[in-house]
Amino acid sequence: MAHGDITHIDIPVSDMGRATEFYGSLFGWQIAEIEGFEGYPMWQAPNQVSGGGLAPRSEDFSQPRSYVEVDSIDETLEKVVAMGGTVQMGRSPISETSWWAIFTDPDGNTVGLFEGSV
Numbered sequence: 001m002a003h004g005d006i007t008h009i010d011i012p013v014s015d016m017g018r019a020t021e022f023y024g025s026l027f028g029w030q031i032a033e034i035e036g037f038e039g040y041p042m043w044q045a046p047n048q049v050s051g052g053g054l055a056p057r058s059e060d061f062s063q064p065r066s067y068v069e070v071d072s073i074d075e076t077l078e079k080v081v082a083m084g085g086t087v088q089m090g091r092s093p094i095s096e097t098s099w100w101a102i103f104t105d106p107d108g109n110t111v112g113l114f115e116g117s118v
Helices: 016-027 073-082
Strands: 006-013 030-032 042-044 050-056 065-069 086-095 098-104 110-116
Touching (some): 006 016, 016 050, 073 086, 073 098, 073 110, 086 110
Parallel strands (some): 006 050
Antiparallel strands (some): 006 065, 098 110
């Protein structure tokens, strides 16, 4: 993936079993939990590209969220703030080699950032 590519999409759900059946049947996605990410089943499209996950719906997470790969989350968040956006969650680890963060753009859209390799 290159800087600026959308690397992942989280879909908020209130019933994990129902959502797994719905998206699996609708799009032919293979949906399964991965070791180390229990409670967060990830989906893989028919083209074998891992595309995202199903996450519990909450007050703070009620709409799908796309994640964009960047070279540096810290530098990107500095630009977000300078350009009128706000940081919702700073750089946080996913693994030893990857991190994520969340910001809101000036129009109120929530976007995730990804740095590293999984």
